[in-house]
Amino acid sequence: MQAHKTETGTSDALAELAGANELEIYRRIFYASPDYIAFSRLSDGCFIDVNPGFERMLGFRREDVIGKTSYEVGIWPESGADQRKEYARKLLQERAVRDYPGHLRTARGTIIDVEASANIVQVHGEELLIAIVRDVTERNRATAALHEADRRKDEFLAMLAHELRNPIAPISMAAQLLMGAPGDEVRVRQISQVIARQVGHMVNLVDDLLDVSRVTRGLVALEQHALDLNALLPDAVEQVRPLMDARRHTLVVQPSAEPACICADRLRIVQIAANLLTNAAKYTPEGGHVTLAVRLLAQHVELTVSDNGIGIAPELLPRVFDLFTQAERSPDRSQGGLGLGLALVKSLTELHKGTVAADSGGIGQGSVFSVRLPRLDIPIVIAGAALQPPAAALPARALRILLVDDNVDAADTLAAYLSGLGHEVDVRYDARSALDLLDAGLPDAGIFDIGLPEIDGCALARQLRARPGGRACRLLALSGYGQDRDQEDARRAGFDRYFVKPLDTGSLAALLAQWAV
Structure with a gap:
């Protein structure tokens, strides 16, 4: 029934429109259009009529415009004379223009960006100019802002590449030097300090990027x-x-x-x-x-x-x-x-x-x-002492740890660190071999990389939790992703803690010491 009403209403409207003469149709468009529509004589340039859109856009009253030229009204700014001449030449030559860019002055004196479409027509033997003008100031500003943002984005990506190459270069060189100085403890210590400093620089870069992302999305909660x-x-x-x-x-x-x-x-x-x-x-x-x-x-x-x-x-x-x-x-x-x-x-x-x-x-x-x-109007406040990083505490007992990471270098270096803390570490580079090891018994703790191939870290954690006694195992997730949704996915998969790479070894040692009590 509703569809029938709609169809009937549309038919009535079309019939009414078909029955109207062209002048009536024009009048409806003329008065309803948000754009500026103006009629002027080509012989002397005087306005014959302007619509309410003209008044709204430029701020001039209709009665103050009729019988005057656009120059007498003062809608042309001093700049842009060459553009106006080209507009007039194109109009006289082709008798029509479409979306021609230009500028107009409002009654308040402000300059706006416009696009003009115009036709020269004959009415009762006299040539008239019909102009339809649209205000595109805000659109142009938005486009310019997008171009500026795009330019700054490109500059930022170039800076990011430069800033990341800076620490990568000494890290790469240090790795080569380490291979040539395995027995030189002083040299190894110096090179290790270089690597640590440069990794710290990269971490700061990544932290800044993550902070910007979190703040701009409103995800930072203040304590x-x-x-x-x-x-x-x-x-x-x-x-x-x-x-x-x-x-x-x-x-x-x-x-x-x-x-x-x-x-x-x-x-x-x-x-x-x-x-x-x-x-x-x-x-x-x-x-x-x-x-x-x-x-x-x-x-x-x-x-x-x-x-x-x-x-x-x-x-x-x-x-x-x-x-x-x-x-x-x-x-x-x-x-x-x-x-x-x-x-x-x-x-x-x-x-x-x-x-x-x-x-x-x-x-x-x-x-x-x-x-x-x-400012708070109180006399006593909490002291703002500096935070100290957690100390690398020795465990009360050695934990049996299953470490799973498909990055062989990362897995082996972390295993060496954990062994140095006194823990027993089994290393696997994929989830399937880790599952085979679980068949022989569950570890005290598992440290799983999330981005494992085939079976990811979250799926591995769920399978471990599903085994008999799996709820007693402590699980720690490692990932290069640190957003809230990533951590929530890991929590639902059964992980107890979530560490973002590069790993803070002091915090890890302190956590494992707590788990070993």
Whole structure:
């Protein structure tokens, strides 16, 4: 019945439209169109009529336009004369144009982007120009923004490739040197330190990328407590001290005279301060001066990092906190980085209901970054002592561990580390051979790579849990993926803990020591 009503209604409408004369159809389109429609005489250029879309788009009243030319109304901006001449030439030659780009001035004086379609027609022996004009300002802005984002993405990928190649090169060379110095303990120790430093650099890059992803998707949960911001400054300074020392910077720390009370996540506030200090160190030439200061305001606590470095160009200043934005690199590429640090500062500050700002006198004039956080009016706060990494505790007893990883080098080096802690380790490089080993008995603990071929780590964990006594085995997942859904999948498969590669060996040793009690 409803379909019949719909068909009948459509038929009635079509019949009504067919019965209307062309003038009536035109009038309906003329008044309903959101675009500007205007009729003008070709002989003198005067407007004969304009529709409500004209009034809405340009802000001129119909009665003020009729009988005047477009130049007398003033809709043409001074710029773009060549484009208008080409438009007129094409129109007179072809008697029609389609989607011709241009610019118009509104009654308010603003310039908008438009696309014009026009035809020359004869009515009662007189040539008239019918123009239909569409405002494409917002569309053009969106397109330009997409192109800019695409350009910055390409620049970011190029920077990422460069930043990853930097640590990979010394790691590769160190591996070759290790093969040539098996008995030289001093040399092996030096090379191992190089590898550890470079791996740490890569981990920091990956952590920054993951942090940006989590923050932009709203997945960061803050653990907020009452804190004295002054007490967090040493933690931030400790993180950036090696970079400051390497570039021979003078760092001055100026805490506030009274407690700077805030309600915040201590780790994230340290991250904000450390990122600002790192940014200052990267963009301040050797021997420069950096100041970290805390100031108390009426309603806020202000953290500032100022430097006498290369400064910020005026055109970059409004975008300095945008994702992947980075100042021009120096010839020696000393700044480095991926342009993520300041974007994280802004996102994390806003999560704390704060604001962030940047200021600079221009190129060569240094810069000042300021973070303002809501101030707590309380006299006593929790101390912000630095977190210490868990110590590599010796186990109370040796665990029988089944280690499964298809990366042979990763499996063998981890097995060597675990054996050094006193555990008994069986290594398998695929899930099928691990299942064969389980037929002979279950281990005390299993460490499974998630991305195994054929049977992945989660499937292996489910099969182990399904065996008699499988619930008593402790399981730890290893993966290069660290998103929440990956960890939730592993938890449902039966894993007790989830470690993201590269593995924090201190945390692993402490966990195994707990399991061995």
